[in-house]
Amino acid sequence: MEAIKFEHVSFAYDNGFVAVDDISLTIASGEKVAIIGQNGAGKTTAVKMMNGLLRPKSGKITVFGEDASKRTTATLSKKVGYVFQNPGDQIFNQTVYSEIAYSLKYLKIDKAEIERRVIAAAQMCYLADELQTNPYDLPFSIRKFVTIASVVAMDADVVILDEPTAGQDLLGLTYQKEIIEQLHQRGKTVITISHDMEFVIENFDRILVMADKKIIGDANKREIFWNFELLDKAALKQPVVAQLANRLTMKRNIINIDDFVSEYEK
Ligand SMILES: Nc1ncnc2c1ncn2[C@@H]1O[C@H](COP(=O)(O)OP(=O)(O)O)[C@@H](O)[C@H]1O
C-alpha cells in the first residue's frame, strides 16, 4: 500500500519564495527512506506537507489513499507524525511526561492507556528516568529524544525524523538506530532527513536526493553514492570509503567498510 504520494507538488512561503518545485514521489507503507541534500534544498518544507503542517500551492498529496487536502492537519497527524528539526519548535510542557502525553489527550483514549503509551515511548527513547524532568533541563541531544518519544507515543503509521542526528554523539546515534529499527519492525514507515551520510548508509537503503527545490535522485544508496553527476549537483560527497575505492579503481558501488573489505579479500 502507498503511504505517501506526491504528484507534481509545489510550495511557496507567504513571502512568495518557492521552496518546493514540482516534486513527485511515492513511499510505500513500511518503507524506510532517507532524504539528503544541502541546507535550503526544500527537505523540511517537503516533509511538512506530508502531515498538513504546510499545504501545497499546487499538485496533489495522497496519504494512505486519501486526498490530504480534504483532511485536517489534526487528522493527518494521527497517520503521519513529524519530529521537528528544532526541538524548541515542538516542546512546550514542563515535564517530559506531560510533553509526551500532550498530543495523546486529543486521541480519545483513556488515562490508563495514555500512561501506558507514555511509559512505553519513554522507554523506547531512553527517557524512562527523565519523566519528571523539565525538557529544557536536558541537553539538546537528549531533548531531541523527547520530541521523538512524543511522536512515537502517537503510534502514527508514518514517522518523519527531521535531522535527528544533528548534535548527537555516538551513543545518541546508536539509540536512534535502534529506534528506527524498532519502528521499522512494527511496520511503520520511517522517513529521515539527515546530513550524516554514514548514518544514512547504515540505516537506509532508499535515498531521495533534493537540490534546489527538486528531487534529483531517488535510488538505492549504492547507486546514489556512485552517481558523480548527481552528487555534484547536490553538492554532496561520496563517503570516504567510496572515495578510497574509487581512487584504487576498485569495483563501483562500495559504500561502507564491509563492502570494501569483502571486495579487497576477493
Ligand atoms: N517561513 C519561511 N518563509 C520563507 N522562506 C522560508 C521559510 N522557511 C524556509 N524558507 C526557505 O525555504 C527554503 C527551503 O527551506 P527548508 O525546506 O527548510 O530546506 P532544508 O530543510 O532542505 O534545509 C530555504 O531557502 C529557506 O530559507
Ligand SMILES: [Mg+2]
Ligand atoms: Mg530542514
